[in-house]
Amino acid sequence: MVNVGIVGVGFMGMIHYLAYQRADGIRASAICTRNEKKRGGDWRGIQGNFGPPGEQMDLTGISAYAELEELLADDNIDVVDLCLPPHLHVEAALKSFAAGKHVFCEKPMSLTPAECDQMVAAAANANKLLFIAHVLPYHAEFAYACRVVRSGEFGKLLGGHFKRVISDPLWIQDFYAPRAVGGPLIDLHVHDAHFIRLLCGMPTHVESQGRMRGEVVEYCNTLFTFDDANLVVSATSGVINQQGRPFTHGFEIHLERATLLFDFAVIGGQAEMLMPLTVLTNAETDNVIRPDLGGGDEISPFVGEIQEVAQCVAAGKTSELLDGGLARDAIVLCEKQTESVVSRAKVAVSE
DSSP, X not given: OEEEEEEOOSHHHHHXXXXXXXXXXXXXXXXXXXXXXXXXXXXXXXXXXSSOOOOBOOOTTOEEESSHHHHHTOXXXXXXXXXXXXXXXXXXXXXXXXXTOEEEEXXXXXXXXXXXXXXXXXXXXXXXXXXXXXXXXXXXXXXHHHHHHHHTTTOSEEEEEEXXXXXXXXXXXXXXXXXXXXXXXXXXXXXXHHHHHXXXXXXXXXXXXXXXXXXXXXXXXXXXXXXXXXXXXXXXXXXXXXXXXXXXXXXXXXXXXXXXXXXXXXXXXXXXXXXXXXXXXXXXXXXXXXXXXXXXXXTHHHHHHHXXXXXXHHHTOOOSTTBHHHHHHHHHHHHHHHHHHHHXXXXXXXX
């Protein structure tokens, strides 16, 4: 059994906690928060833009610590699950590696590529594993897209468009602070930057047009350029200031012999599948396919990524999807997109 200590009990800490209840071979054995009420199980004040509301949790059998150092001194803990604000990730990760723990860190990995490099290097020096919780590839629609792109079932990838837009997240303190949460690109678009990097490789250039809010991009459209001139990839991401649609994401992915469509939103508090995963093929008949994605709910993708952590720790190997280097590249793309918006110019990307 892999024993995990969750550090930070906010919205994502709660989501991870719920996912551990359903995973095999891994469990949340401890939590760490300076909030006394939360250490006692009162999570009723937690809220987010998806999933269940916070509730009173039964923490029987789970150690509760007020300070990270206390949790790191617990010899029972194998993995530290960091659900802290992004600006605290690098320091907490370095301390965890120094204490001989593996690290499972919620996205974004950190706020700058240099900090990400520190985390990757510290894991290697400590001979420990680093996982970054990019959950998107574990969502059924994105997992399907990843699978058919890699298998070549519908031919070569030609590109696509990705979108991820939210209403102003008023409940997140310092959301637009570049050295705290990091703003919409670092907190939100980083999902699609990671997925684009996963499917297409690293772009050579980005060209973004957008609006700024202070020092961070509020909303933008981006064109990604690759060595392969046939790869046509774009993305839309950011914040709108109307609260009626707190979340939407989707994609249109082009392959030689198929187009994949998906569009989901939360509107007026209700989840709406605007376009369930649909595959358009070039067959003469039966050229519209609605793949069976099986069951699942909003917690299921997080169970999937946690199951991956359990398997990798047990095997002593890194994870292809949760790799720190891949997550670092997503931060590079977000940084370059901001540079492009500010300069109003095409910007070169260097790995």
